[in-house]
Amino acid sequence: MKKTILVVDDFASIRDFVCETLQRKGYETLGASNGNEAFKVLTEKNDSINLVLTDYNMPDCTGFELLKKIKENPAVSKVPVVFLTTESNPDKMRSAKEAGLSAWIKKPYRSETFFAQIENAISNG
Amino acid sequence: MLSAMDSNQKRFVEDALDLLNELDEGLLQLEANPQASAPLEQVFRTMHTIKGGANMFGFENIGELAHHLETLYDLVRQGKMPVSDGLISITLHAFDKVRDLLQEKDASKIANAESLKDHLKIAVQFLKSVETESASSVSNGSNSAITKDELATFFIRVSPTISMTPDGNHPLVFIIQDLEALGTAKTFCYKRGDATVIHWDIFLSTTTAQPEIESYFLFVENECKVEYSKLLASDLFSSDEFRQFIEQFEAAPVTVDVLQEVVKKLAATVENKTEHEAETEEPNAAGKKKFNDTYIKVSKRKIDDLLNWISELIILQAQLVNATSHINSVEITEVTEQLEMITSRLRDTSLEIGLVPIETLVTKFKRLVRDLSKTLNKKVNFLSEGAETEMDKDVIELMAEPMIHIIRNCIDHGIESPADRKMMGKSEHGTVKLKAFNSSSYVNIIISDDGKGINRESVLKKAIERGLVTADAVLTEEETLSLIFHPGLSTASTVSDVSGRGVGMDVVKQKINDLRGYVSIKSTPGKGTSIHIKLPLSRSIIEGLLVKVEETRYVVPLNVIDRIDRISYDTLIRDNHVNKTVVVNEEILPVFSLRKKFHNETAVPKTTDIISVTVNGVKKGIAVDRIEGKMQTVMKPLGDVYQHQDFIAGSTILGDGSLALVLDPARLFQLSEN
Numbered sequence: 001m002k003k004t005i006l007v008v009d010d011f012a013s014i015r016d017f018v019c020e021t022l023q024r025k026g027y028e029t030l031g032a033s034n035g036n037e038a039f040k041v042l043t044e045k046n047d048s049i050n051l052v053l054t055d056y057n058m059p060d061c062t063g064f065e066l067l068k069k070i071k072e073n074p075a076v077s078k079v080p081v082v083f084l085t086t087e088s089n090p091d092k093m094r095s096a097k098e099a100g101l102s103a104w105i106k107k108p109y110r111s112e113t114f115f116a117q118i119e120n121a122i123s124n125g
Numbered sequence: 126m127l128s129a130m131d132s133n134q135k136r137f138v139e140d141a142l143d144l145l146n147e148l149d150e151g152l153l154q155l156e157a158n159p160q161a162s163a164p165l166e167q168v169f170r171t172m173h174t175i176k177g178g179a180n181m182f183g184f185e186n187i188g189e190l191a192h193h194l195e196t197l198y199d200l201v202r203q204g205k206m207p208v209s210d211g212l213i214s215i216t217l218h219a220f221d222k223v224r225d226l227l228q229e230k231d232a233s234k235i236a237n238a239e240s241l242k243d244h245l246k247i248a249v250q251f252l253k254s255v256e257t258e259s260a261s262s263v264s265n266g267s268n269s270a271i272t273k274d275e276l277a278t279f280f281i282r283v284s285p286t287i288s289m290t291p292d293g294n295h296p297l298v299f300i301i302q303d304l305e306a307l308g309t310a311k312t313f314c315y316k317r318g319d320a321t322v323i324h325w326d327i328f329l330s331t332t333t334a335q336p337e338i339e340s341y342f343l344f345v346e347n348e349c350k351v352e353y354s355k356l357l358a359s360d361l362f363s364s365d366e367f368r369q370f371i372e373q374f375e376a377a378p379v380t381v382d383v384l385q386e387v388v389k390k391l392a393a394t395v396e397n398k399t400e401h402e403a404e405t406e407e408p409n410a411a412g413k414k415k416f417n418d419t420y421i422k423v424s425k426r427k428i429d430d431l432l433n434w435i436s437e438l439i440i441l442q443a444q445l446v447n448a449t450s451h452i453n454s455v456e457i458t459e460v461t462e463q464l465e466m467i468t469s470r471l472r473d474t475s476l477e478i479g480l481v482p483i484e485t486l487v488t489k490f491k492r493l494v495r496d497l498s499k500t501l502n503k504k505v506n507f508l509s510e511g512a513e514t515e516m517d518k519d520v521i522e523l524m525a526e527p528m529i530h531i532i533r534n535c536i537d538h539g540i541e542s543p544a545d546r547k548m549m550g551k552s553e554h555g556t557v558k559l560k561a562f563n564s565s566s567y568v569n570i571i572i573s574d575d576g577k578g579i580n581r582e583s584v585l586k587k588a589i590e591r592g593l594v595t596a597d598a599v600l601t602e603e604e605t606l607s608l609i610f611h612p613g614l615s616t617a618s619t620v621s622d623v624s625g626r627g628v629g630m631d632v633v634k635q636k637i638n639d640l641r642g643y644v645s646i647k648s649t650p651g652k653g654t655s656i657h658i659k660l661p662l663s664r665s666i667i668e669g670l671l672v673k674v675e676e677t678r679y680v681v682p683l684n685v686i687d688r689i690d691r692i693s694y695d696t697l698i699r700d701n702h703v704n705k706t707v708v709v710n711e712e713i714l715p716v717f718s719l720r721k722k723f724h725n726e727t728a729v730p731k732t733t734d735i736i737s738v739t740v741n742g743v744k745k746g747i748a749v750d751r752i753e754g755k756m757q758t759v760m761k762p763l764g765d766v767y768q769h770q771d772f773i774a775g776s777t778i779l780g781d782g783s784l785a786l787v788l789d790p791a792r793l794f795q796l797s798e799n
Contacts (some may be wrong), residue, residue, distance in 0.1 A: 011144075011174050013136035014181055020133070036421070057173055060421045086177040091339035103296065103344045106303075108180040108188075114300035117344075120296045 003122055004028040006055035008038040008066065009084075018053065018084065025115060035061025039069050046076045051102075051122050056085035056092070064096060071100040080121040084109070130232040137182045138227045145224050147171050152213055153488040156511070159208035168216075169198045175223075183232065184703060186241045187223055193248040194219060197255070206255050215251060219244035276332050278361040280384055282352045283342070284324035291322055294596055297345050304341055308332040309362040313374050326378055328371055330360040354381050356388045367391050425518070428479050435468075436759035442468045443756065447781055462520060469757060480515035480662075482559055483570075486525055487512045490532055494557055497536045504543050504554040505536055511561035516529045516568050520640055520660055524570075527633040531572050532557060533658055534630070539576030539654055549651070551575070567642075568662055573655035579648040581605050606646045610634040638771075643791065667774075668757045670736065671785060672749040674719045676784035678757055681747060685738040685790050689752060693734045698719070709735050709746060716746035717797050740791045747790065760787055772796050 005027050009015040012104060013035070021030040030049065032038035042049055052070065056063040067081050080102040093104050102121035105114055130138070148171045154164035176191035195218055200206045222244055229235050281304070289295045291314050305312060308331030315323045331338070335353060342351050361367040370387060371379075442464055449457050487509045498505035516524075540546075540555030547553055560571045581602070588594045588608045600608075610630050637644045642660035669680035670689075692708045697704050697718055707716045716735055720726065735746045760775035767773070774789040 011140055011178055013133060013140045014178055017131045017181065018135060034422075055177075057170055059170070086173060086180070088337060088340070090336040090343075093340045093343050097343050097346075101344070104340075107177045110299070110303070113296070113303055116296045116299045117295055119294065 002026060002028045003050040004030060004048050005051045005053050005118070006030045006032060006034045006038060006041060006049050008035065008052065008058070008063070010034055010055065010058040014055070021111070021114075022053075022118075034058050035063065035066035035069070038066055042070065042079065043073070046079065049079055051118065052079055052081045053084055053118070054081065055101060056083050056087040064092070064099070067099050067101055080124075082118060082121050084114075108112050130230070134182050137178050137184075140653075141175055141178060141227060142224065144171050144175055145220055145227075148175070148220055149217070150485060150488045152216055153491045154484065155208055155212045156210070157488070157491065157512075162624075164388050165198065165202060165208070165337075167629075168190060169195065169202060170196065171393060184236050186236060186245075187226070190219055190223065190241050190245050190248065193245060195515050197248065197252055200252075200255065212251070215244070219248065229740060260636055276330065276360055277358045278328065278330040279335070279338065279358045280354045280356050280381065280390075281327040281329060281338070282381075283327065285322050285348060286350060286352045287348050288321045289348075290320050291316070291325075295345075295348070297349055300341050300345065301325055301327065304329060304338065307333045307338070309360065311362075311371055313367075313378070315378055320714065324378070326374065328356075328361070352381075354384070356384065357392055359392075361388065361391065390623070395630070396774050423478075426710050428475075432475055435471055437467055439472060439757060439759055443779065444781070447779075473756065476662075477515075479517055479519075481518045481521060482513050483516050483521055483568075484512040486528065487519055487559060489525065490528070490559060492535065493529060493532060497533065502542065503536060503540050506554050506556045508556060508558045509561075510559070514561040514563060514568060516660070516662070520568075523636060523640060524660070527636045528559075528572065528658075530633055532559075533655070535572065535574040535576065539574040539578075541577050545577075563662070568660045570658040570660070572654055572658070573653060575653040578650040578652055578654055579606060579609065579646075580650065584608050603645075606648055609646070610644070636667055661764060667760055667787065668755070669787065671753040671779070672734070672736070673751045673753055674749050675724045677724070678753070678754070678779065678783065679719065679738055679749070680785050680787040681738070681790065682774075682787070683755065685740060687737040687739055687744065690735045690737070691732050692735055694729050694731060697733065707746065709734070709737065712744075714744060714746040716748050717793060718748040720748065722797075736792050738790045740794055741796065745790075745794055747788075747793070758785075758787070 004024055007015055007018050007022070007029055009018065010033050015031050015033070017086050019031055022029050028123075030041055030045070035054070038052065038054065039061070042052060052066070054063040054066055061069075063083050063085065067083075069083055070079060071077050077100070081100070082103045082105060083096060083101060084105045084107060086107045088106055096104065102124070103117040105117050127413075148168060151164045151167040151171060155161065155168055158164065172191050172195040176188050176195055179185070179191060180188035193613055195260075197206075197212060197216075201208055201212075206212075219241075222240055223302070226235050226238050226240060250456050281300065283297070285295075285297060287295075289297065291298060301312065304310070304327060308329055310327060310329045310331075312328075313326045315326070317323055329338075335355065338353070339351070342349065368389075370391075378705055414591040418663055442461075445464065446461050459741075490509070491507050494507040535557045536555075540557070541549070543553040546555065555574060555576055557572070557574045560569075560573075562569050585594070585600065585605055585608070588611065589596050593608065593611055594600065610633070637658055637660070640660055642658060644659075645657045646654065647657070648654040650778050667680075668683040670683055670686060672679050672681060688710065692707070692709065696707055697716065704716050704718070707714055709716075714735070714737060718733070720733075733748045733750060735748055736752075737744060737746050756779075760777055762771060762775050763770065772789050772792040772795070774787045777785050777787055779785055
């Protein structure tokens with residue numbers, strides 16, 4: 001079965017680009033433009049989403065807030081979350097890790113790193 | 126070579142242009158209010174997004190520029206430098222260039238554009254000057270000055286704790302590759318007989334700080350062990366000896382002790398190459414700010430829906446009061462009273478949701494003034510007062526154009542050239558001022574300049590030339606000035622790019638009228654002009670007094686009412702609907718009788734209630750048959766046919782399902798004067 005990835009980015013062109021890249025690799029994708037929207041999509045379709053790939057810096061509900069929401073909600077806490085961001089602050093990375101983040105992919109990314117991290121996150125949770 | 130943009134790049138450009146506008150606004154807000162953290166955060170975040178997008182879609186030059194500027198603002202964020210005019214200026218100019226560049230249709234032209242280089246240089250220079258400044262002024266504590274990441278050579282040993290091959294698909298393999306890309310690197314991979322990795326040894330010289338290097342391994346912590354040794358605070362790869370020395374480890378791994386020993390010897394020979402580009406991927410951005418009040422973006426449609434439902438609720442609540450009024454039950458009264466209170470709170474809160482500070486407008490104007498004054502070679506200061514005044518978002522959007530027009534006129538026609546101003550003994554800098562404030566349920570906006578004022582004779586002459594008024598007409602000062610709102614009248618002798626096409630002020634007036642607002646103009650020759658705009662705060666819900674004339678109900682907006690008196694109907698003189706000599710509360714009050722104007726006088730009541738209102742500073746009275754009570758009401762527009770009956774602001778549905786007309790007192794009196 002195809003794996004489904006929920007892509008969260010407030011910047012529509014990046015979101016679409018990431019979705020297309022993932023689709024070409026054979027993933028199904030869903031999009032959301034901020035953390036709140038993403039969380040809603042996730043809770044509605046939680047059985048069918050295998051991974052949440054989100055930006056860090058977003059207005060309203062940041063990637064980190066989304067991560068915490070997901071991990072604190074037993075219904076969806078098993079879904080792995082990966083950040084895709086230009087942010088590279090080690091402190092932020094560490095607290096995200098502690099909050100249950102599966103991987104932190106830095107933008108711009110190399111496609112091998114990108115897919116390796118995603119595959120790894122999906123299979124290991 | 127022409128490379129057309131792919132659809133993703135096109136999307137990016139569109140989004141980026143929007144972001145650039147947001148950035149502009151943020152920057153101008155920041156300029157106006159350098160201590161404010163909200164615009165700073167906005168500027169930072171917007172730049173960050175532009176950077177990310179640009180790098181992603183192959184516009185590294187834009188990404189690099191954004192990165193350097195972002196670095197500067199991050200320093201501001203960390204409180205290591207203040208917001209200065211210089212900083213705002215270089216940022217505005219740099220992103221103006223980016224905006225220009227993004228108009229380009231050819232992706233490769235954007236990506237290879239040289240034009241950003243200058244701005245990049247400026248940004249880097251700026252950063253350097255800030256660094257030297259802070260280095261000289263601040264003692265070099267660990268977290269006081271800007272921490273510039275030192276170029277250093279690391280020895281990193283990565284030992285996987287799970288079985289993997291160097292050509293496998295484990296993220297670690299790619300992390301090693303990413304790490305190599307951080308600088309000059311040499312990696313040795315030691316394998317077991319079955320081709321699984323024992324460990325990788327990486328020699329890396331980089332400006333990336335150790336905590337950041339460590340962060341690369343954060344998410345594979347359970348799959349590997351990483352040891353770091355900082356060999357030297359310098360680039361060892363610049364030494365031939367070192368490069369030759371590490372070649373021998375191809376065969377067998379080195380121990381850290383041996384390595385340290387050799388490096389010590391080499392250190393003397395290695396030039397201390399600390400000179401490098403300001404790379405500031407800050408290792409410890411500890412000073413992150415949290416805000417108490419958070420904001421969410423909500424679609425306008427949802428708010429409109431909410432307001433609509435609340436308006437229905439208010440009607441329903443009124444109906445309930447009406448329907449239960451004859452029931453003599455304490456319980457029901459209690460419930461209806463509670464309901465009334467809660468609906469009214471709900472109304473207030475929901476109204477506030479739609480209100481936003483006019484600050485966004487103000488920043489737009491700042492930019493406008495800044496750009497315009499340059500184009501016209503005038504020196505103009507823009508002052509704003511009361512930018513926090515809140516207004517309906519729709520109204521703000523509708524008012525943007527008219528106000529831009531007014532400000533343009535101020536600068537183009539109002540403010541004199543610096544030389545002229547000097548001659549007249551004024552300061553070379555002209556001032557355009559925007560003042561906003563609330564008064565009852567109105568928002569007042571006054572735009573004024575200290576320019577040459579409006580030449581009344583010239584306005585009058587033009588108006589006569591164009592047949593707008595007759596040559597022998599006697600006009601008051603105000604009437605003459607208000608001619609500038611007449612379609613097709615422009616007083617500029619030459620038409621400029623900026624203003625003076627003769628369309629505009631009439632449109633301004635029309636727009637304000639449409640919003641049920643008022644506009645008035647005052648001007649003193651040689652001293653300046655001021656335009657006063659008064660707009661209703663909300664367009665839909667008002668508090669009013671329900672009154673009855675014959676069988677028709679009207680609503681008089683409560684905010685204009687001063688007092689109510691009951692007098693004998695006979696006091697109103699019969700033949701005119703306006704009686705100027707009615708004495709109410711021992712004062713002479715011009716009274717407008719609704720009955721005399723709109724209804725017949727067959728069965729007149731014995732008494733009449735006079736509602737005293739203050740409109741545009743003048744006290745007047747409205748005579749009605751009877752006052753039914755106070756109510757809050759949702760205004761619904763009248764049908765298209767009645768759109769130009771402007772003394773009626775709208776209609777409302779009462780609790781019993783019948784209709785009442787909401788009066789607009791100011792316009793009602795205008796009607797009476799004509």
